[in-house]
Amino acid sequence: MTDAPDPLIAEGRLLTRYVLGRSPPDEAGPRYAAAVRARFGGSPLHDPVGAAAIRQPLFLPLLDAASGLAAPHSPLRERLLIAAAITETLPQCAHDFMPRPMPWPGLILTLVLAALLTALRLLLGLPLFFLLGGRWRSHSEQPA
């Protein structure tokens, strides 16, 4: 008999991979689950927007972008913050979060690319967010 996989660890793997842009180290998922248990009491995302992002990972960047604008303290954004905190404090991933000084051309290119990508994601993400029942400026889960 095998234990059922911990849905929080699976959620953690998905979100840390998304934030990092590559596979996270093995400890990322369990540590994410421990953090969610410590701060929220420990259930997987269950609000409509958050659950949709977990069920269908293709939606995750769209709903993240939409939530960043429409509901910055929504459950999905709070969980992504935890995923970012966990990955940033793993030595294998720290470099991905450290300041990256760049000259003017690199800086401008970075900002323009981010703006274009964000616009595209918002174009698709905002309708999806509201279709799923997302609410403007909805609040976070209550921290434990």
Place this chain on the structure above:
Amino acid sequence: MTTPDVAVIGSGASAVAAAWALARAGRSVRMLDVGVDAPPDAPLVPMADWARIRRTDPHQHRFFLGDSFEGIPLGAARVGSQVTPPRRFVTRDAPTLLPRTAEGFVGLESVALGGLAAAWGAAISPWGPRDFEGLPISLPDLLPHYDAIADLIGVCGDAGDDLSPLMHNPQGMMPPLDTDPASTALLARYHAHRADLQRKGLRLGRARLAACSRIHRGRGPHPNLDLDFWCDHGDAVYRPRFTLRELLALPNFEYVPGVLVRTLHPDASGVRISLRRLADNTAEDTRATRVVLAAGALGSARIALRSLGAFSTPVPLVSNTSTYHAFLNLPAVGAPQHERRHSLTQLTGLFSPPEGGPEMQLQVYSYRSLLTFKLLREQPLAFPEGKSVLRALLPILSLVGMHHQDLPSPDKQCELRAREGSDSLHIRYHTSPREDADQLTAESRVRALFRSLSCFALRRVHLGHGASIHYAGTLAMSDHPGPLNTSPDGALQGLPGVFAADSSVFPRLPARGVTFTMMANAHRIASLLAASFP
């Protein structure tokens, strides 16, 4: 030790400054303190620079996030978010032991060893002559005590910069710490335009810090590891526990932790002190010939009001309004980076409107060591894009704290309210629309001056009144002290033999930080008290 000459209540910055003056003058001193400290199994931050720790330490999450992940700030930004997990003990137990309700006030209190100064940002700003207006003491009264405290805590700064004409440079000031690349670029730009900026009221210089840039009293030099928010490597940045350590080496000093002072009862032979022993929650009395109250502006007010039975009697409360502004510091684009840096205030600014009006103090920081993820929640982009943009902007991001003066008003008060078997401090703090408008105008003018330095404001954050963690005025000193006032020597009216030596005695707060001046004044009051013994 039998009945000591003086009992000092608290172990924060003013308490240790007073105890130091008293003990060095030969008085026997007993310090009564709750004294919450960091847990003995707290994770230790390795002695390595920030970037190396980030890349190599597999246990870094323990001190960066905390064992209960309490260092992940969820919800809206709030006061105390700069208190990192290794320093969380500073505010532990205070809400339980010091119950409080508040309208329009979000401040912090501490019952920790070292008080709120155990997490002090260590910027010092000696007050100028104008800052003493309305006080029964003047700058010359404090000058020798500024020097005594500077020797005690170790102070560094640039004695030849543009702030020097407006700020007393204490004797023995050590050379300044290095500024980081963004602040170096900003200061260079300021120097190129200094005449015009000074005409418009702005002066910038390197921050005066309670930090040792060389070995001083067995502390330092500052290791420049960029870990100042997380630990006290080299004991270079001042904490009251360092003075306590020196005090404990004196035979006439005793430290009693684990007690909460409740009331003071002066009588013919001194002062009876009623306290609660926290280990077993038992009440107990002790005695001292004199008492120095140094439990913080709010804590000392509680004890004084309770001792006098002055329930539901409002006393004034002042607190600097502080706002934080993120600036894109364009002169820093492409500046070479280096690992040798500190995380404290890099630059200090003073803005005095040329046509007159209240001064505003600026403190310039860079953002790096508090970790990038905390800024991700403050930006609206999706996390991957936000991370990419922040990494590019962090080297040119300057955070500027803008600090305003505060004056007493009927809308800024606190009172002790009796509850069944206990009591609670109620704070009511509201600024006037005029004050708010004047502060916004001053901030707007400073932002315009920064624009002329190619620094562009992105965002203003005001965490609420009380977030400056500078409180004062509850037992204000006066030349003609009335009930619940103190005289210029700190004597508290209505409680003979009791002296207030913390920020509670300042009836108003200028824009400049209060901690260094509070310590100097505590040293002054304690020196006068020591000399008053036969």
